[in-house]
Amino acid sequence: MTVPLGQPRRVAVYSRLAAGIRAQVFPLGSLLPKESDLGTRLGVSRTVVREALMLLEEDGLIHTRRGVGRFVAPELPRAGLERLRPFEEVLASQGQTVGVENLQATIQHATDFVAGGLELDPDANTWFWETRLTRDGEPVALVQEHIPAGRDLRDISPLLAERLRDPQDPGRTLFAVMTDVLGPVFGPGECAMTAGVAGATRGRLLSLAPSAPLLILTQTAQHGGRAAYLAKYIVRAGERLSINQPPQS
Template sequence: MPSPDDFFARPITTAVGQPLRVAVYSRIAEGIRDAVFPLGSALPRETELGAALGVSRTVVREALMLLEEDGLIVTRRGVGRFVAEDIPRVGLEELRPFEQALADQDGTVTVRPIEFVMQSSTDFTSAHLGIDAEANTWFRESILERDGEPVAIVQEHLAAGRYLSDISPALSASLQDAATDQATLLAALTERCGPLFGGGVCQITAGVVGATRGKLLDLDPGDPVLILTQVAAVDGRPAYLAKCIVSGRVGQLSIVQASSL
């Protein structure tokens, strides 16, 4: 758990097009989830938060309003703002490894890698990663199991060679070792390189599992699945692409929505 001094020492950064109030919202929410601000504790005043984070009181007030709308904090009139006694679970709205999203539910989640190879680029990878059609990509496929039962397939892609090293030498140097971990590449690379990945986009569609993927998930070919396509960027450049095929055994997946006002 980071100390308050360490927490406030990190500068606020925003992704392209992201309002500053949203970045402050995310930072305070991170502090709540990491217990920098314990459940039920009083938050610093608006002026104190603004000074510590290097933003205006107005930005802090807007961020606090969003936090209260999402159930992370409560206001006690005449007293101040407090962290809620019980906060909502993080869902798919944050860029994080899919096994962490599943771990919020009951049961033990494990990752079983089954393949790590270099492939030629496809229309899917070249379009999402912004690379030439003739470029090579690394492909990693894993099965996510909960209490020993397969519940999702995670297919991860990163550009190979200079396409990746030009974006991040650290990612390029760490990839081979990360691929040996019993974790998704997103989790293994973040563990080795720190929070290099900035913003991300997750698209959600419904489909059927098909014969090949159905065998991996112990499903019939026509069984329905959710398909999550996730792209993560480093300094605004797409560096990581994943497709998660999610069985109905997963149960509920939440998305916590903040007001855009």
């Protein structure tokens, strides 16, 4: 399997499987092959396949029946849109500061889910920012944010496209940078919540065992009447959240 430059192998496997689901290679409602069989077909390890399947389940493309296996969802999900604020503000509580550690800021080929959520062509590229949020030095959440890149971003905001040409915003999430440039003018939208487990990669970043439970929030938002932002907020179990996002004027 060829992996696009800069894209993790688990994301490349996710994209291949998601494309297979949408093309009916794996029909809606059907039982998926075993992890080992998928790994053999794609030339990757079971660990990579397992993490890709976790992402597919979080995005509503598959579901697990304990003792039976993983099945393709009976219908394909759609991404919604709602108002939001930077996630570090959502996690912050009175008297406590949430730290933001930037892990990467790159342009990547959009996965099937990201392209659909941002209403982009399947071959489009997107900005991908990953940050780790900490409290008292301990990791509490990962923030994985996507926005259009190139011409698609310039169509939304030439100012934002120019700002991101040389991203120099340590200690900020992407959405915090966006509100600096564009102001609080995002919405409407929707935030979907699912439960999951850390897996090897996210477990390492959050100092958790691979089997540790997580809360995953998938958030998208519009700007100027078009989809402009899609993010996953991956939160350690037990964190208190202010889920009701206030309207922005």
